[in-house]
Amino acid sequence: MIKLNSKTQDAVLFYALRFIALLVIGLLLFIMYILLDAAWPAITSNGLAFIFKSEWNPVEDQFGALPFIFGTLVTSFIAVMLATPVSILVALFISEYLPKSISHFVSLMVEMVAAIPSIVFGLWGIFYLAPFVKGSLAPFLKSYFGYLPIFSGPSFGIGIITASLVLAVMIVPTISSICRSIFELIPQHQKEASYALGSTKFEMIKMAVISPSLSGISSAVVLGLGRALGETMAVTMLIGNSPVISKSIFSPAATMASVMANEYTDANTPLHVSSLCYLALLLFFITFLSNLFAKSIVKNFSKI
């Protein structure tokens, strides 16, 4: 039996821990490499034109990602637009208006939404939200704003708007919990200074809470966007899955994640599989960049 002195023992531990840490970093790079490798045939055959081609027809080996990129961006954009103001207001409500004892409970409630599995959101969307959109929301929007092209065409219940609504509900907890943690960083004396100048609560919030947190809020929004971009199941069940680019938000569409979920197991030709991996790679990089961007904002924010 070899006896090691405690210095050597610690060196062994140190390198073992380092090795595991490097392993995890390596795993992320490995995921990138494997996706790139699987997507390579599609990249060499289509190149960057893949992103701008709008035809997706596996039967004739035509693969263009534009409809899916369009669907992903539009649904995420609408969801973020709907969720952002509400999330900020809810964060303010919890941190500034509610007494401490209740605020804990309410913020827990809001964060519970984030824990509900997306399949449950999807199920709820199919049987509750889709009929609601078809029966109430779409006729309402049509009767008042029907002349706008984005509200044209019939609504079948499932489509861009339904998927966006569910996405919005799903990302509210993400955005609002980050906003709340940022608002709680604001020092008390800053708020009191604003009150001392004679401002009302609204003016205090505007001056002392919102404006110093703007960069933090934007990073929260970007993180919410990242979650919306990658969301799969709820969107797959609610968007209608047809690779078309339509100007109406009532029409069905497809997202990058939804087409992967739908077609990956049925893909027969190597180019089809590879094109789906190309989509996965693109989605990986889009979410990767948006998360990196959000991180860098937070980094600058914490320096102030």
Add this chain to the structure above:
Amino acid sequence: MNYRIIRKIKNALFKFVIVLSAFMVLIPLFLIIQFVFVQGMGSLNLSFFTEIPKPVGEIGGGMKHAILGTIYTVLLGALMAVPIGITCGVYLSEFRKSKLSKTLRLTVDLMSGIPSIVIGIFAYLMVVVPLKSFSALAGGVALAIIMLPIIIKTSEEILKLVPDHIREAGLALGLPRWKIIFFIILKGSVSNLLTGIILAISRAAGETAPLLFTAFGNMYMNFNMKEPMATLPVQIYTYAISPFKDWQRQAWAGAFILMVLILAMNIFARYVLTKIKDKKGF
């Protein structure tokens, strides 16, 4: 004077909008939970827990195979993710400022942002393609990658709560550092680390997308990790998009069970974690 009134009106209006928006967030939450409860409770019966699916078209059957399958795949994933995750947590809490720690933290953040469907494709390429069959093992690998960043983050936070004087007390006794880590820090934090693991498990148990083309699903009992295995989320998905009324009923029952399990685990873990943080660990 007039100006003051306008300011007060603005203030009141703002308060009104804020309260309204809080309700706008709480109402969908309430609606979803209520809807799943009502639909799920009504669809639940004993055979849901004790039977496997009947052939297509026949009424009845249950999701016993999927419930057990979910437990199986999630535990398989946890088996892979927990040791690595806690080790990384130890590294991050013991060597807080090293360059590698910073890189690892960034990696963890980026990893938790990867869409779960992309992780599913990775697990497919890594496990399903070489083994030439959908398998529970592949599902476990996918879930492990989803759990890993959560476990690393929570265990780092928990281990950081161990006060420095405890480490120093160990060093003063002349113990090597690994003994301090294993026999003092980790041993004292076992129950706290478990809550982090429960949080990760509750996240993984609800994932559907990464299991679609890894564990895949089937209609009978299976405990062989090299074969396809049914899981609750995937089973709910297949039943939800099917045209059969009875299958849709079972999807609701499944969603109910899944949601109750996940919310219970989540609330429990969060409750314990806030307790720990209030007490500052140890």
